[in-house]
Amino acid sequence: xxxxxxxxxxxxxxxxxxxxxxxxxxxxxxxxxxxxxxxxxxxxxxxxxxxxxxxxxxxxxxxxxxxxxxxxxxxxxxxxxxxxxxxxxxxxxxxxxxxxxxxxxxxxxxxxxxxxxxxxxxxxxxxxxxxxxxx
Amino acid sequence: xxxxxxxxxxxxxxxxxxxxxxxxxxxxxxxxxxxxxxxxxxxxxxxxxxxxxxxxxxxxxxxxxxxxxxxxxxxxxxxxxxxxxxxxxxxxxxxxxxxxxxxxxxxxxxxxxxxxxxxxxxxxxxxxxxxxxxxxxxxxxxxxxxxxxxxxxxxxxxxxxxxxxxxxxxxxxxxxxxxxxxxxxxxxxxxxxxxxxxxxxxxxxxxxxxxxxxxxxxxxxxxxxxxxxxxxxxxxxxxxxxxxxxxxxxxxxxxxxxxxxxxxxxxxxxxxxxxxxxxxxxxxxxxxxxxxxxxxxxxxxxxxxxxxxxxxxxxxxxxxxxxxxxxxxxxxxxxxxxxxxxxxxxxxxxxxxxxxxxxxxxxxxxxxxxxxxxxxxxxxx
Numbered sequence: 376x377x378x379x380x381x382x383x384x385x386x387x388x389x390x391x392x393x394x395x396x397x398x399x400x401x402x403x404x405x406x407x408x409x410x411x412x413x414x415x416x417x418x419x420x421x422x423x424x425x426x427x428x429x430x431x432x433x434x435x436x437x438x439x440x441x442x443x444x445x446x447x448x449x450x451x452x453x454x455x456x457x458x459x460x461x462x463x464x465x466x467x468x469x470x471x472x473x474x475x476x477x478x479x480x481x482x483x484x485x486x487x488x489x490x491x492x493x494x495x496x497x498x499x500x501x502x503x504x505x506x507x508x509x510x
Numbered sequence: 511x512x513x514x515x516x517x518x519x520x521x522x523x524x525x526x527x528x529x530x531x532x533x534x535x536x537x538x539x540x541x542x543x544x545x546x547x548x549x550x551x552x553x554x555x556x557x558x559x560x561x562x563x564x565x566x567x568x569x570x571x572x573x574x575x576x577x578x579x580x581x582x583x584x585x586x587x588x589x590x591x592x593x594x595x596x597x598x599x600x601x602x603x604x605x606x607x608x609x610x611x612x613x614x615x616x617x618x619x620x621x622x623x624x625x626x627x628x629x630x631x632x633x634x635x636x637x638x639x640x641x642x643x644x645x646x647x648x649x650x651x652x653x654x655x656x657x658x659x660x661x662x663x664x665x666x667x668x669x670x671x672x673x674x675x676x677x678x679x680x681x682x683x684x685x686x687x688x689x690x691x692x693x694x695x696x697x698x699x700x701x702x703x704x705x706x707x708x709x710x711x712x713x714x715x716x717x718x719x720x721x722x723x724x725x726x727x728x729x730x731x732x733x734x735x736x737x738x739x740x741x742x743x744x745x746x747x748x749x750x751x752x753x754x755x756x757x758x759x760x761x762x763x764x765x766x767x768x769x770x771x772x773x774x775x776x777x778x779x780x781x782x783x784x785x786x787x788x789x790x791x792x793x794x795x796x797x798x799x800x801x802x803x804x805x806x807x808x809x810x811x812x813x814x815x816x817x818x819x820x821x822x823x824x825x826x827x828x829x830x831x832x833x834x835x836x837x838x839x840x841x842x843x844x845x846x847x848x849x850x851x852x853x854x855x856x857x858x859x860x861x862x863x864x865x866x867x868x869x870x871x872x873x874x875x876x877x878x879x880x881x882x883x884x885x886x887x888x889x890x891x
Contacts, residue, residue: 423620423648423649423654504872
């Protein structure tokens with residue numbers, strides 16, 4: 376009973392094993408990839424472990440308060456290295472081991488040549504409410 | 511419509527159906543149907559015997575559903591054989607429901623969800639809300655759990671320790687929104703304690719009551735944590751403490767010690783002290799020694815190190831801590847606290863920051879960060 380965030384990166388994560396940009400896959404390979412992700416989410420709905428899943432557009436913007444009349448927007452503090460989040464899935468599972476297992480499975484979505492991408496996914500536990508008993 | 515009454519009747523009605531031979535999942539559906547019917551009919555036409563009414567309607571629903579399904583003919587035979595006339599005591603039926611919901615074939619989260627639904631009578635929406643997951647997710651979790659235990663017959667009474675662990679999980683979840691899971695866990699444990707005579711069940715109930723008694727003083731209005739030593743003891747619920755202590759003493763007198771009784775004894779010693787300084791840490795260490803023998807749990811040893819630090823001084827606490835692996839949850843936080851008590855504020859502040867980074871929840875992270883900030887401010891003046 377712990378929630379984890381699975382983060383998928385456009386950029387910023389270490390290179391995947393089957394590292395071919397998506398625009399160089401065949402349309403069928405892209406369809407197979409999308410279907411794999413959908414099937415994965417559907418299966419987790421069925422096991423009662425799915426919480427949420429969203430995709431994000433690549434173009435992010437950094438904003439800060441700079442006082443009146445100043446430009447508050449940039450494309451990022453570190454233009455060369457910034458990572459870009461492609462999307463997330465939130466799962467609610469019984470153990471860290473189960474979270475690892477599912478992240479591994481999602482990472483094996485098929486890519487170019489129908490082979491698993493083996494991409495790196497970031498796995499982050501949620502901070503929660505304190506339990507009733509702590510001392 | 512008395513929702514509390516319906517909720518309190520749900521488990522025994524469900525238990526009676528299952529006892530009569532109904533498959534668990536089908537029985538649960540039938541009981542839900544009967545509850546909806548009750549909500550519709552009772553305001554205009556209240557029954558003289560609410561439980562009997564629910565059993566009759568639910569049983570009829572179950573038979574209808576079973577008969578409608580030709581493929582279930584064989585089960586119908588089983589049902590006919592089991593008979594449906596003998597009145598059965600509600601206490602036994604509910605008890606068996608507890609064991610079914612804590613069946614070892616279920617994962618902890620499934621067991622918790624099923625217990626809240628079948629024994630607690632909560633709706634799927636309420637349970638989903640309490641656990642902050644979508645209702646569809648919780649519905650699937652519950653229906654999978656129901657399927658898992660569907661083939662299980664009541665012949666196997668199961669393990670009471672598993673039931674207690676499930677109830678303790680519910681209690682530890684705290685609360686969110688309209689459902690107070692800690693209060694719900696206490697209600698269910700009271701019910702269980704009324705139907706089964708075991709010192710450990712009483713021990714768990716006492717433990718819950720003693721912790722619950724301090725709940726109002728554990729957080730500030732802004733939600734931040736208040737450490738035990740700083741709590742306003744005037745806000746502790748003395749009636750709950752008295753009840754918890756009485757239940758615990760009766761359990762301890764049976765001389766069958768278990769981990770919940772030992773934990774409750776520690777909670778009782780905290781509750782007993784009028785000020786933090788008056789806490790009987792020597793006796794608390796002795797109870798932790800008992801707990802270590804009972805559980806062999808490294809988390810218990812960690813808690814023991816804190817108690818040793820209070821009883822014999824921070825150096826002794828740090829020595830006890832040194833025997834434990836630093837990957838243990840809250841190990842760094844304990845080290846920070848003991849170094850602070852020992853007067854090494856620089857080390858303590860550094861460790862508090864490190865502990866905050868590993869904190870499992872927001873309130874604890876903020877508390878540890880504040881501790882670090884406090885020490886750093888103190889050192890720079």
